[in-house]
Amino acid sequence: MIRYKRHIALNEVGVKGQSKINNSSVLVVGSGGLGSPIIEYLSRAGVGVIGIIDFDNVELSNLHRQILFSEDDLNKNKAICAQEYIKRINSSIKINTYSEALTIKNGSRLIQQYDIIVDGTDDVKIRYLLNDFCVLLDKPLVYAALYKFEGQISVFNYKKGPTYRCLFPVTPKDNELPNCSQTGILGVVPGLLGIYQANEVLKIILDIGEVLTGKVLNINLLRNTHTTFRFSKNVMEVDKLIKKGVPYSDSISFINSDYTISLNSLKKNDNCIFIDVRNEDEEPIIKHKKIHHIPLGKLKDEFLNIVKDKKIIFFCSSGKRSIKAAVFTNKNFNIHSFSLKEGALMLNKWING
Amino acid sequence: MEYTVRYYGQIAELVDRSEEFIFSEADTIEKLIMDLIQTHPILKGKTFQVAQNNQIKREGALISKDVIDLFPQFSGG
Numbered sequence: 032m033i034r035y036k037r038h039i040a041l042n043e044v045g046v047k048g049q050s051k052i053n054n055s056s057v058l059v060v061g062s063g064g065l066g067s068p069i070i071e072y073l074s075r076a077g078v079g080v081i082g083i084i085d086f087d088n089v090e091l092s093n094l095h096r097q098i099l100f101s102e103d104d105l106n107k108n109k110a111i112c113a114q115e116y117i118k119r120i121n122s123s124i125k126i127n128t129y130s131e132a133l134t135i136k137n138g139s140r141l142i143q144q145y146d147i148i149v150d151g152t153d154d155v156k157i158r159y160l161l162n163d164f165c166v167l168l169d170k171p172l173v174y175a176a177l178y179k180f181e182g183q184i185s186v187f188n189y190k191k192g193p194t195y196r197c198l199f200p201v202t203p204k205d206n207e208l209p210n211c212s213q214t215g216i217l218g219v220v221p222g223l224l225g226i227y228q229a230n231e232v233l234k235i236i237l238d239i240g241e242v243l244t245g246k247v248l249n250i251n252l253l254r255n256t257h258t259t260f261r262f263s264k265n266v267m268e269v270d271k272l273i274k275k276g277v278p279y280s281d282s283i284s285f286i287n288s289d290y291t292i293s294l295n296s297l298k299k300n301d302n303c304i305f306i307d308v309r310n311e312d313e314e315p316i317i318k319h320k321k322i323h324h325i326p327l328g329k330l331k332d333e334f335l336n337i338v339k340d341k342k343i344i345f346f347c348s349s350g351k352r353s354i355k356a357a358v359f360t361n362k363n364f365n366i367h368s369f370s371l372k373e374g375a376l377m378l379n380k381w382i383n384g
Numbered sequence: 385m386e387y388t389v390r391y392y393g394q395i396a397e398l399v400d401r402s403e404e405f406i407f408s409e410a411d412t413i414e415k416l417i418m419d420l421i422q423t424h425p426i427l428k429g430k431t432f433q434v435a436q437n438n439q440i441k442r443e444g445a446l447i448s449k450d451v452i453d454l455f456p457q458f459s460g461g
Contacts, residue, residue, distance in 0.1 A: 061461060063461060064460075064461055065461045066461075150461075151461055152461050153459060153460050153461035154459070154461075155457070155459040158459075175461070176457075176458035176459055176460060176461060177458055177460040177461065178393040178394060178456075178458040178459075178460055179393075179460075181392060181393050181458070182458065183455075183458050198433070198440070199433070199457045201431055203431060203457060203459075207431070208456075208457060208458070208459040209394070209459070209460075214460070216460060221460075221461060249392060249455060251392070251402075254402070258390075258438070258453065259438060260433075260435045260438050260439070260440050260453065260455070261438060261439045261440065262439075262440040263440075
């Protein structure tokens with residue numbers, strides 16, 4: 032208990048509180064910008080079991096904010112690298128890693144094993160999926176999301192309180208909300224928000240203070256403003272979901288779906304083209320006759336110019352934007368296009384290596 | 385009536401300000417939003433939440449000096 036001496040010294044924690052922390056289990060979904068500080072602080076605090084879900088690999092452009100990773104981790108799975116890092120900080124806790132995406136298939140099995148669920152994702156569909164599972168399995172969901180220098184933090188479904196769908200009942204259209212790779216992000220912003228989330232987790236475990244339930248805290252880090260909005264539970268909608276018994280279909284992520292294709296199933300002489308949907312300045316810049324470039328934001332207009340007599344495979348860094356491109360073109364152009372599972376770095380090695 | 389309207393995230397960028405004072409005849413949230421869309425046509429069709437004096441609401445009566453917040457959903461992480 033020497034490790035936790037400064038915790039125990041707090042009247043609000045004490046030996047009893049620290050023991051609550053040590054006996055708790057927390058599932059962190061996503062170990063990137065938000066997930067990194069959440070995982071680091073919760074493991075230092077002594078949370079007994081931490082689950083980490085992340086299908087993504089570490090990239091150079093992650094290192095300015097994802098503090099669990101170093102240059103040695105490039106191209107390795109984030110959940111596994113996070114576990115390696117945490118082992119050196121606190122070997123007395125258990126870390127479970129899941130190198131996969133959270134999906135409709137595995138969600139229930141993974142979430143039900145933990146006391147508290149933390150949203151460290153950057154995908155709004157996954158946020159709805161997490162919400163629905165947490166309502167169905169009666170778990171509190173600690174949420175944060177950000178846009179440039181601003182963030183929102185809340186705790187959903189805490190003691191059957193208001194949920195993510197009570198705050199945002201209308202699911203946004205594809206591409207309506209920009210992500211960090213499109214808008215950019217100052218490294219400290221997810222760091223601060225992730226620490227707020229870790230703080231809410233500890234308050235829930237210790238049963239101290241006021242948990243951010245039925246409230247969303249909006250922080251603007253350029254203007255140093257903190258604004259809290261109160262919102263109510265939509266009892267009818269929550270009951271409808273519980274009665275339905277499974278997450279709504281608008282929350283289903285397309286990751287690992289029929290639209291995904293792997294380099295392992297392709298041959299170099301296949302009749303296909305690759306469309307890079309990253310921004311112009313994103314590395315690695317890949318030059319090859321089979322590669323075209325249309326940033327995701329311009330896809331609607333410029334995709335018309337692509338000759339569609341070949342298999343069309345979209346790619347980006349992690350697969351998030353390319354899956355959006357594949358879903359959009361499948362729906363709107365009556366073709367069967369794909370999203371590349373491996374991303375730009377691996378494609379560059381495969382095609383030019 | 386006089387209102388303080390505050391904007392957040394992408395909505396603040398669209399209207400190019402984070403706060404403004406509005407004089408309006410509108411006496412309900414719905415009417416005030418219509419007024420704001422007339423002043424800032426770029427808001428038309430955009431999805432955002434509305435709070436009256438820090439309570440999220442979709443409709444209801446307003447009184448002068450109310451503080452109205454318009455904030456969108458964020459997705460980054």
